[in-house]
Amino acid sequence: MTTFTPESVFAVIGELLVEKFEIPSDEVRESAPLGELLTDSLMIVEMAIAVHETLGVKVEEEELRGCTLGQFAEAVEARRAGR
Structure with a gap:
């Protein structure tokens, strides 16, 4: 399994946001609210799936709505x- 540093996890998530x-x-x-970047519920679900597939971490939809990047x-x- 690849080890990511916090900066590279941020970079991977940022790359998903830009490309996908x-x-x-x-x-x-860093200060951008995810709920404002991912503007609809389908985007939230797709991001949760992408994070799980890319980084191996399961996240809940509410986490994506309630915090900054x-x-x-x-x-x-x-x-x-x-x-």
Whole structure:
């Protein structure tokens, strides 16, 4: 299994947002609320699936709605590290 640092987890999630969801790269920043980047429920579900497939971490839809991109990346990294 590949080990990601927090910065690279952020980069992977950011890349998913830009490439899969066509979010402008200038909007992909740590302080961006995910609920504003992923504007509909289908995008939320697709992102949860993409994170699970790409990083091996299962996330709930509510997590994606209720935090910033930076907070989400930190939470994913913590789960990957078993914290």
